[in-house]
Amino acid sequence: MGEHDVELRGVTRILGGRRVVDGVSLSIRRGEFFSLLGPSGCGKTTLLRMISGFDAPDEGQVLLGGKETLGLPPHRRDVNLVFQSYALFPHLSVGENVAFGPKLRGKPGIPDLVARALERVRLEKYEERRPATLSGGEQQRVALARAIVNGPRVLLLDEPLGALDRKLRKGLQEELRRLQRELRMTFLYVTHDQEEALSMSDRIAVMRSGRIEQVGSPEEIYERPANRFVAEFVGTANLFEGTSDGALLRTEDGWEFPCAERGPAAALLRPENFRFGPDGRPATVEEALYLGATTRVILRAGARRIVAENDDIDFRPGAEVKVSFAPEDSRILPR
């Protein structure tokens, strides 16, 4: 059991008659960067609160390091939480904030521990400052230092970058990833930002309405989504609904995809799966959005709207083009 830092077994939480978390089972490996990805209200924050002990499951078990945690109060759990609101103590200096945990646990050499933790998040000269005098990004790094200084079994991060602007967020994403590798600490990262989850995680669990829809590596989640919800929530999805005869899935407007299963199904094509050339199905460019490295093209083929991406063609709205795709790039989703 040693290699699993967090294990959830059929965890259910009922709030106001609603199953906010519904039968969630997960195993998070030691040293893994694991993300819980889902829209707001899907139960991911409730899950974090149950792991940190501020809430208790109505059914199921939460295990930390292989041990059942029922009845274990928050302050006796070997997990640390980075709050979305930072939750820094305003009456204490940055250094005192970071020293808060080690002092309570009676660790020796606190000044060194604090200095090293602040160095890790690149805030060496900030020890004497008050949190209120720091920027949002700096405050978030203090919150991070305050958590990692305790060397917890698992670091829980509750949308830690949610309140920051985009550019700062990108920088902190890289820093978090670097930190996680250096410390070899297990990170459980909660986010609703699919790009963030894809770029940072070793594995991702996609959640919807309290349930886990799929667990897998970013590549698996993106390239082989388990169902429509995952396909549409992670990345951009072009879905082609139709009926399969056991060899080919046909849509009403004549698109065909290889499909071994009989019956109604949907095929998925990602924007980058489309090819432009002399052959293929005719389509009209409705809009072209220049993104820098690529151009996102909104196409219309009959009644169908297609989102494609291409990096070398200069598209003009109203232009007639031909699109095709490699059959092996398409993916069949159960209906």
Added chain:
Amino acid sequence: MTRGRLAGLLLPPAGWLLLFLLVPAGFIVVAAFEGGGLEVLGTASTFGLVRRSLVMAVLSTMLCLLLGYPLAWFIAGCRPRARNLLLFLVVLPFWTNLLVRTYALLFLLRPFEWHHTPGAVLLGITHNFLPFMVLPLYGSIERLPRSLLEAAQNLGASPARAFVKVALPLTAPGIAAGCILVFIPALGTFAIPELLGGASVRMIGSQIDHCFRHRDPAAGAALTLLLIAVTLGLTWVYHRLRRTGGIV
């Protein structure tokens, strides 16, 4: 707004204060010095009186804090509708006159022979001034983010330690304001010790009242000056503490 118009607006309140605060205060000073009232201040009975008043005011302030903090904490944790109702209930006693409430307490205590005791006066003061403690405490507790208490617990603090290390220092302004608001009027209160304490539990306020009514205005005036001096002194100490950071 022009300076002239501002001065015009400020004149009536300034005049009011001058006429009804400073002029009587001047009379008091004159009365205290003229009739030899200041000699009263040196006596052992005055010393005992001041000491008892301070003890009563300190004890009732502490009682108000001990009763008021959990109450304010509870109210701050309620849903907004329940919160408004409970705050309304806290100030509801002010809808009846202090004398009526104090007489009611007297009638409650008399059958048990508990009136005219220090405990009765303490009960009366605490009862009367509790809302002054609850309201500022509520104000600062309500502004305390609950996530800070959770952060402290997450970092290894038991709920009690989280309270002492985080909630207490962050609500210190409310504690200080509540204590000042209770302590100063409690020190000078006269109706409550008069009715519930009688002659056996006299405080400085009721003694001043007694002096003026029994034709010893000089002693009454001197005691009044003493009370003002003590109050101003304590207020000064409070502000010093605030500035030097002793109290947040």
